[in-house]
Structure formats: structure tokens, C-alpha cells
Amino acid sequence: xxxxxVTLGEIMLRLSTPxxxxxxxxxxxxVTYGGGEANVAVSLANYGLDSYYVTKLPNNPLGQSALNxxxxxxxxxxxVVRGGERLGIYFLETGASMRPSKVVYxxxxxxxxxxxxxxxxxxxxxxxxxxxxxxxxxxxxxxxAAQLTEDFLQAAKRHGVTVSVDLNYRKNLWTPExxxxxxxxxxxxxxxxxxxxxxxxKTLGFKPGKTDVTAGHLDLKAYEDIFVQMKDKFGxxxxxxxxxxxxxxxxxGWSALLYxxxxxxxxxxxxxxxxxxxGGGDSFSAGLIYGLLSEMSPADALEYAVAASALxxxxxxxxxxxTTDEVYRLMKGDTSxxxxx
Numbered sequence: 536x537x538x539x540x541v542t543l544g545e546i547m548l549r550l551s552t553p554x555x556x557x558x559x560x561x562x563x564x565x566v567t568y569g570g571g572e573a574n575v576a577v578s579l580a581n582y583g584l585d586s587y588y589v590t591k592l593p594n595n596p597l598g599q600s601a602l603n604x605x606x607x608x609x610x611x612x613x614x615v616v617r618g619g620e621r622l623g624i625y626f627l628e629t630g631a632s633m634r635p636s637k638v639v640y641x642x643x644x645x646x647x648x649x650x651x652x653x654x655x656x657x658x659x660x661x662x663x664x665x666x667x668x669x670x671x672x673x674x675x676x677x678x679x680a681a682q683l684t685e686d687f688l689q690a691a692k693r694h695g696v697t698v699s700v701d702l703n704y705r706k707n708l709w710t711p712e713x714x715x716x717x718x719x720x721x722x723x724x725x726x727x728x729x730x731x732x733x734x735x736x737k738t739l740g741f742k743p744g745k746t747d748v749t750a751g752h753l754d755l756k757a758y759e760d761i762f763v764q765m766k767d768k769f770g771x772x773x774x775x776x777x778x779x780x781x782x783x784x785x786x787x788g789w790s791a792l793l794y795x796x797x798x799x800x801x802x803x804x805x806x807x808x809x810x811x812x813x814g815g816g817d818s819f820s821a822g823l824i825y826g827l828l829s830e831m832s833p834a835d836a837l838e839y840a841v842a843a844s845a846l847x848x849x850x851x852x853x854x855x856x857x858t859t860d861e862v863y864r865l866m867k868g869d870t871s872x873x874x875x876x
Contacts (some may be wrong), residue, residue: 537583537584537585537663537797538558538584538585538665538772538828539584539585539587539663539664539666539668540576540579540584540585540665540666540667540668540742540824541587541589541614541661541664541668541691541696542572542575542576542585542586542587542588542589542665542667542668542669543572543588543590543662543667543669543673543683543684543687544570544571544572544573544588544589544590544647544669544670544672544673545570545572545573545590545623545624545642545647545648545672545673545838546568546569546570546573546588546590546592546601546604546605547569547570547624547625547642547645548566548597548599548600548621548622548623548624548625548628548849549566549567549568549569549625549627549813549852549853550564550565550566550622550625550626550627551564551565551567551626551627551628551629552564552626552627552628552715553565555629555630555631556569556628557607558626558628558637559637561637564686564846565627565850567604567827567853567854568572568600568601568604568853569813569852569853569854570623570672570816570853571670571672571701571703571813572588572608572667572668572669572670572672572673572844573588573590573634573672573812573813573815573853573854574603574814574818574853574854575668575818575820575821575824576588576610576822577603577605577608577609577854577855577856578821578822578825578843578855578857579820579821579824579825580608580609580610580800580852581608581609581720581804581855581856581857581858581859582675582821582825582858582859582872583826583859584825585611586609586611586616587610587611587612587613587653587660587664587705587769587790588605588610588611588612589614589687590614590615590616590617590646590647590650590661591615591617591618591646591647591649591650592615592617592619592622592646592647593617593618593620593621593622593646594617595620595622596620597622598622599620600875601868602615602667604804605701608854612702614655614656614659614660615679616655618646618647618654618713619650620644620645620646620648620649621644621645621646622646623640623641623642623643623645623806623864624640624641625638625640625641626638626639626640626641626839627813630782630785631782631784631813632783633636633664633722633783633784634784634828635749636784636812636813637874640707641759642676643670643779645676645806646677646849647673647676647680647681648677648680649684650679650680651679652662652682652683652686652687654830655687657686657687657690658690660687660690661690661691661693661696662694663693663823664691664694664695664696664697665696665697665804665828666696666698666824666828667687667691667696667697667698667699667722668698668699668700668701668824669684669687669688669698669699669700669701670701670703671700671702671703671704671705671714671718671730671734671738672703672705672708673716674717674718674721675705675708675709675713675714675717676708679797680776680862681873683716684721685720686764688724688725689724692724694787697726697727698724698725698726698727699725699726699727699728699729699820699823699824700721700722700725700727700728700729700730701716701729701730701816701817701820702728702731702732702734702735702738702739703730703731703816704730704734704737704738705736706722706737711736711737711738712737714737714740715737715739715740715778718738718739719738719739719740723769725769725771725829726773727771727773727774727775727805727823727824728765728769728775729772729774729775729776729777729816729819729820729823730772730776731776731777731778732758732776732814733781734763734801734820735761735776739765740809741761741764741765742761742783743757743758743760745762745823748849753780755792755801758776758778758863759792759794759799760790762774762799763794763875766794766796769820770809771796771825772795772796772799772850773793773794773795773796773827773833774793774794775791775792775793775794775823775837775840775856776791777789777790777791777815777816777819777841777844778790778791778792778804779815784809785805785808785809786807786809786824787806787807787809787812787846787848788804788805788807789804789805789806789807789815789844790802790803790804790805790836790841790842791834791841791844793823793833793834793835795833800833801836801844802832802837802838802840802841803838803841803842803857805845805870806839806842807840807845807848807849808811808848808849809848809849810848810849811848811849811850811851811852812839812848813846813852813853814854814855815847815848815857816844817853818843818844818855819840819841819843819844820840821840821843821855822836822839822840822841822842822863823833823836823837823839825837825839825840825843826840833874838866839845839862839863839866840864842862842865842866843855843857844863844864845865846861846862
């Protein structure tokens with residue numbers, strides 16, 4: 536029986552400058568759609584799972600276009616509701632070399648930020664579900680969205696569903712104090728916690744020692760120390776982090792670390808030439824969810840997640856359009872990039 540995974544969040548219209556142009560240069564924008572949980576849903580659908588995305592979209596052509604985009608890639612939209620004022624937008628200026636990418640958000644009063652629990656049939660959403668995934672972005676959108684997130688988490692637990700979170704701190708949405716107050720409370724429902732060094736510090740108050748990603752220095756022992764502290768405080772079954780070494784906007788080192796409560800696992804590192812890094816963390820989350828749901832060993836689940844997300848960095852757009860066969864090929868060491876004929 537195919538596993539059912541549910542995600543809840545905001546999908547946005549993405550308008551990105553073409554050909555690495557700056558905002559002030561651009562005469563047009565490339566159009567696609569994306570958002571943390573939607574990106575995860577698409578990856579999991581690619582891997583053959585029954586992937587359900589839950590949100591609220593405006594009842595207008597832009598809302599319909601976002602819905603169609605999800606359906607195009609095999610995501611189930613049965614529980615998406617329509618209404619509210621608007622679809623959120625984000626603008627992306629893609630960086631190169633030493634010039635970083637920039638994002639500008641235009642998402643205030645989006646439909647999902649005003650959604651109520653009464654808009655959704657939670658028992659239907661979680662019927663026969665195996666996994667529920669959310670991110671720290673959704674409860675940051677509004678007080679209504681924070682309450683909606685907790686209501687979904689409580690329903691997931693009533694139905695015996697495994698829960699994962701990607702902490703995903705966004706400074707444009709809330710302060711560290713607001714994030715810690717809300718997210719620390721929601722961690723009581725979480726089985727699998729995923730987040731990078733900034734997420735752990737800003738949302739839960741844990742800082743991994745001397746790590747400095749901009750200088751390319753990762754202190755793995757410090758990560759291990761805070762993973763133990765997080766396990767002790769919140770009782771997570773698994774804790775994982777992607778490890779990004781930002782050599783430039785074009786070249787990153789990419790690896791990850793996983794803790795299962797008794798053992799630490801450190802993945803292979805990939806040197807990635809970046810086409811589009813947006814959605815890289817989401818593709819890692821999706822790969823880890825797939826690996827654990829497929830009953831891989833923790834070490835193999837971690838390697839799958841890292842390989843899948845390394846490949847995502849080579850694909851334009853938010854979504855990770857790779858197959859399990861492509862991920863397994865990379866896991867086995869084929870980094871040649873040779874034409875497949």
C-alpha cells in the first residue's frame with residue numbers, strides 16, 4: 536500500500552529575474568510557483584508516494600494556476616479550499632559568484648494567513664495518513680495560521696500520524712522571540728526535527744558552537760552537542776540538519792547530519808555548482824521523509840536526502856524534479872554528469 540503524506544502551508548507565485556539580472560535591470564519576470572511544504576509535496580509525489588498538499592487559495596485565476604501547477608506534478612489537492620483575498624508573491628533575484636541572491640516578499644493578507652480550522656475537515660485530511668509535514672513558515676504567517684498549524688498537529692496525533700518539521704526561520708515574518716515562543720510550544724507534537732544552524736538558534740534557542748557557514752567552517756561536534764540537548768528537551772525521535780558551506784552564490788559544499796537518539800550519522804559531502812538553490816532545504820526534508828517511510832536505515836535515509844537535495848541545486852524553480860533512480864545513481868557515486876542515452 537502506498538504511503539500517504541500530508542503537508543500544510545502556503546504556495547506562492549514566484550517571479551524571478553531572467554539570466555541572473557538584478558531587479559533594477561529586469562524588463563520581465565519568469566513565472567513559477569513554490570513554497571516550503573509545496574516543494575516537499577512535489578518531491579514526494581515524484582518518489583511515488585500519495586502526496587497531499589493542504590492550503591487555502593483565492594478563488595481567482597492565480598489561485599487556480601497554483602492549484603494546476605501542483606496537480607501537474609502529481610500532488611493531490613483534494614483538501615485545498617478556496618477563498619480569501621489573494622495569492623502570496625515572492626520576487627527572486629538570482630545571485631552569482633560573490634553576489635548573493637535576494638528575495639522580496641509580497642504575501643501580507645494571503646488566503647492561507649486568514650484560514651480557519653473550520654475551513655478544513657481534519658478527520659478526512661488525516662484518514663489513513665502516515666506522515667504530516669509542516670515548516671516554521673506557516674505559523675509565522677499570522678496568529679490564525681499559528682492556531683491552524685497547532686490544530687492540524689493535534690489532529691495528526693489523534694490519528695497516530697508521524698510528524699516532521701523543518702524549522703525554517705524567516706526574519707521577515709517574525710522575531711526570534713516570537714518564533715521561540717510559538718515553535719517551542721509546537722515541538723511537543725514533533726517526531727522528526729529538521730533545521731539548519733540559523734533555524735535551531737532563532738526558533739529554538741540552540742546555537743552550534745563555532746560554526747560559520749560564510750567562512751566554510753562547520754563544527755560537527757557542536758551540532759552533536761545541541762542535538763543531544765534538543766532530544767533531551769523535546770523528545771524527538773530523529774534530528775537532522777543540512778550543512779551548507781557557502782563558498783559563493785555559485786558554489787556550495789552540501790552535506791548533512793542525523794541523530795537517532797543513540798547514534799550520529801554524517802553524510803557524504805557534495806561540491807555543488809548551483810543553478811537554483813531555492814527549495815534545497817525542502818528537497819532534503821522530502822528525501823529524509825521518503826527514506827524513513829521506506830524503512831531505509833538512518834544512514835541510508837540521510838544519504839538519500841543529501842543526494843536528492845544536491846541534485847535539486849541543479850534544477851531551476853522551487854520544485855525538485857528528480858526520480859528515485861537518479862537519486863540512487865548519485866548515491867552510488869556517479870557524479871560524472873555524462874549524457875544519458
